[in-house]
Amino acid sequence: xxxxxxxxxxxxxxxxxxxxxxxxxxxxxxxxxxxxxxxxxxxxxxxxxxxxxxxxxxxxxxxxxxxxxxxxxxxxxxxxxxxxxxxxxxxxxxxxxxxxxxxxxxxxxxxxxxxxxxxxxxxxxxxxxxxxxxxxxxxxxxxxxxxxxxxxxxxxxxxxxxxxxxxxxxxxxxxxxxxxxxxxxxxxxxxxxxxxxxxxxxxxxxxxxxxxxxxxxxxxxxxxxxxxxxxxxxxxxxxxxxxxxxxxxxxxxxxxxxxxxxxxxxxxxxxxxxxxxxxxxxxxxxxxxxxxxxxxxxxxxxxxxxxxxxxxxxxxxxxxxxxxxxxxxxxxxxxxxxxxxxxxxxxxxxxxxxxxxxxxxxxxxxxxxxxxxxxxxxxxxxxxxxxxxxxxxxxxxxxxxxxxxxxx
Amino acid sequence: xxxxxxxxxxxxxxxxxxxxxxxxxxxxxxxxxxxxxxxxxxxxxxxxxxxxxxxxxxxxxxxxxxxxxxxxxxxxxxxxxxxxxxxxxxxxxxxxxxxxxxxxxxxxxxxxxxxxxxxxxxxxxxxxxxxxx
Numbered sequence: 001x002x003x004x005x006x007x008x009x010x011x012x013x014x015x016x017x018x019x020x021x022x023x024x025x026x027x028x029x030x031x032x033x034x035x036x037x038x039x040x041x042x043x044x045x046x047x048x049x050x051x052x053x054x055x056x057x058x059x060x061x062x063x064x065x066x067x068x069x070x071x072x073x074x075x076x077x078x079x080x081x082x083x084x085x086x087x088x089x090x091x092x093x094x095x096x097x098x099x100x101x102x103x104x105x106x107x108x109x110x111x112x113x114x115x116x117x118x119x120x121x122x123x124x125x126x127x128x129x130x131x132x133x134x135x136x137x138x139x140x141x142x143x144x145x146x147x148x149x150x151x152x153x154x155x156x157x158x159x160x161x162x163x164x165x166x167x168x169x170x171x172x173x174x175x176x177x178x179x180x181x182x183x184x185x186x187x188x189x190x191x192x193x194x195x196x197x198x199x200x201x202x203x204x205x206x207x208x209x210x211x212x213x214x215x216x217x218x219x220x221x222x223x224x225x226x227x228x229x230x231x232x233x234x235x236x237x238x239x240x241x242x243x244x245x246x247x248x249x250x251x252x253x254x255x256x257x258x259x260x261x262x263x264x265x266x267x268x269x270x271x272x273x274x275x276x277x278x279x280x281x282x283x284x285x286x287x288x289x290x291x292x293x294x295x296x297x298x299x300x301x302x303x304x305x306x307x308x309x310x311x312x313x314x315x316x317x318x319x320x321x322x323x324x325x326x327x328x329x330x331x332x333x334x335x336x337x338x339x340x341x342x343x344x345x346x347x348x349x350x351x352x353x354x355x356x357x358x359x360x361x362x363x364x365x366x367x368x369x370x371x372x373x374x375x376x377x378x379x380x381x382x383x384x385x386x387x388x389x390x391x392x393x394x395x396x397x398x399x400x401x402x403x404x405x406x407x408x
Numbered sequence: 409x410x411x412x413x414x415x416x417x418x419x420x421x422x423x424x425x426x427x428x429x430x431x432x433x434x435x436x437x438x439x440x441x442x443x444x445x446x447x448x449x450x451x452x453x454x455x456x457x458x459x460x461x462x463x464x465x466x467x468x469x470x471x472x473x474x475x476x477x478x479x480x481x482x483x484x485x486x487x488x489x490x491x492x493x494x495x496x497x498x499x500x501x502x503x504x505x506x507x508x509x510x511x512x513x514x515x516x517x518x519x520x521x522x523x524x525x526x527x528x529x530x531x532x533x534x535x536x537x538x539x540x541x
Contacts, residue, residue, distance in 0.1 A: 054447060065488075101456075151496060194512075
């Protein structure tokens with residue numbers, strides 16, 4: 001009887017241990033996170049630079065569920081943004097965390113002669129690979145700079161990155177599937193999902209003419225490597241010259257439609273006032289709103305950093321980036337006196353049609369004091385930046401930026 | 409004696425089954441050498457690519473409405489969506505909460521929505537003289 005009691009006791013202990021093992025090996029991370037929330041609150045929570053993001057380093061944290069990470073200003077000194085520093089932007093909290101690339105299929109369906117289900121291997125072997133260096137910029141990049149401020153992800157200027165994309169032209173895929181004559185739009189769906197059934201799935205669309213041009217592509221590589229999971233592994237739609245909201249990550253489904261696509265993320269979100277510079281007034285909001293499309297003409301300072309102190313009488317490199325939707329940056333002018341007079345900066349050679357263009361100027365401030373530097377780009381179509389711009393969502397920033405520099 | 413040992417034997421058997429069944433599936437056929445760690449939160453395991461995300465919620469002022477705010481807003485997203493915002497007018501906060509209910513179908517009834525707006529105005533409002541956050 002004593003033996004029996006002893007062995008029962010041991011068994012109960014064993015069961016408790018096994019219970020713990022069982023719970024830990026079934027844990028997908030989420031449950032642990034919510035119960036640990038209170039404990040971890042004050043540790044890493046308020047550190048703006050977090051390094052624990054997979055395949056990422058030194059990013060600025062905006063949000064962590066879903067992840068939105070900004071590229072630090074110093075990384076914008078590089079012409080090609082490294083994968084580990086490339087900005088991250090998801091809309092729905094259930095983003096892709098695990099995938100078997102052998103069983104993954106890209107589905108092409110809808111108004112086609114032959115629906116397709118393509119493996120990663122199919123994409124890499126059955127189509128001619130294409131490459132492009134193109135700038136991805138979030139439509140809300142630089143949103144935090146709008147005055148008055150607007151709600152939304154509070155990006156400074158690091159909601160963008162320039163990378164070389166390798167993949168397959170959407171045109172080639174659609175030609176293989178054979179699109180029917182009455183097709184209007186093509187929709188692109190990612191594997192990310194909303195946390196509740198009612199949350200609209202993230203699906204974007206392009207007109208058939210746009211999707212069939214020679215540039216829209218599906219990338220399977222970014223800067224010669226796998227696309228980081230946080231940037232849309234295994235496949236990412238690349239829409240050169242258009243805002244990154246169209247660059248659907250974890251792309252898994254293309255639907256060919258014989259009527260205009262009317263999904264939430266085209267009809268209700270990412271809308272800007274229907275005028276060339278996306279302008280409206282806070283006391284009389286625009287009635288006609290249209291989806292954001294091509295990158296607005298914009299230029300930013302990369303160096304010196306905001307509120308820098310530079311020595312007087314010595315040369316100081318002023319450097320930055322200018323970009324648009326692919327028209328071509330022709331001229332970048334600088335003002336050292338708050339817009340009274342302008343001088344032309346020197347442009348670096350063009351990297352590619354859809355890349356940003358770097359500009360530089362060697363400035364030797366002769367007297368100490370506070371300087372308000374301004375930068376203004378002009379493109380090949382003769383468009384230039386505006387002195388004032390505002391819209392309720394902070395999209396398509398094109399306003400002339402100011403950098404305050406102290407000379408001592 | 410035989411009767412006394414039969415129960416522990418059954419229990420042990422059950423536990424062995426439990427132990428086997430709780431082994432993570434992917435590791436069944438692979439050895440650890442096949443797992444390529446890209447970094448501490450990212451692995452490539454044969455054809456399986458996997459990342460782990462950590463979520464650390466910021467601290468919010470413990471004033472009236474905090475629990476309603478946390479319980480409802482955190483269903484869908486981190487509260488960093490709020491902590492990263494500047495201060496806004498009641499009108500803007502109301503529009504944000506309405507957007508969550510009407511466009512994103514958050515299951516928040518009107519009364520609770522009002523209290524959440526009050527909380528947001530309390531912690532990040534431009535209408536109140538005293539700001540808590």
